[in-house]
Amino acid sequence: MLDKTLPVNYPAEPIFDITEDWYMDVEGSRPSKLLVDLEAIRLLYNPLPHGLPTVDKDLLILMAAWSGNIDRYIRLRRPKMQGYEIPCVIRGIHNHPLFSKWWSLQPDSVSMHIRQVINARSIMSNDLPWLHETTPDSHLPVLIWYPQCAGEETYEELACRRPSMIPQIARASIHADY
Known part of the structure; x- marks a missing residue:
């Protein structure tokens, strides 16, 4: 053995x-098992000091x-x-x-995943200037209604600019009851 x-x-x-x-160490503890x-x-609940302790x-x-x-x-x-x-x-x-x-x-x-989330947050904040014809489809988000729904006009403008996002817009509109 x-x-x-x-x-x-x-x-x-x-x-x-x-x-x-x-x-x-001698006992063989793994990082996930450390206290x-x-x-x-x-x-976590106090301001960070100037000299961060070890x-x-x-x-x-x-x-x-x-x-x-x-x-x-x-x-x-x-x-x-x-x-x-x-x-x-x-x-x-x-x-x-x-x-x-x-x-x-x-x-x-x-990364691409973080870029998608940034773009989703921008849509939920009714902010679409980042969206151009050159924006790659891989940067387009899927979840555009949680934790906040965008305005109805934002979803309409998004549908005009990117028809490929109509399924996501439909889900968001149903959730927002538009």
Whole structure:
């Protein structure tokens, strides 16, 4: 049994591991099984200090993205997104128009999925200047009625500009009772 090499099924390489041992200690605990530091919990509901204490900031990053807190997210985020960060960013963009606007101003670091959510938030905010004939279909959103419906005129204008979005517009209009 000890002479066989078994595959290790890790979903992705850890974000930053200074010891390069994938966070394995003598007991062999996995990162997903680590306890959350109480200091990190306190930082969720208090302002961040100037000198951030040594805590696992993954939870802080995820909560800043989830709640659409631009200042906190900019201060805490890493150069490369972690695995669970994308769904939190998507939720933050969907629910917070200013977080969406900030993401729309970011250079090419925005993925196709995030671009779709930014465009969905723009539609829900009755803002269509971004939509041109050159806008690729891959950037067009599917869900354009949650968490807020756009105005009836916005959906009509969207149907005129992009007839390919009529199924999404029909669903949104039914939901909005237009």
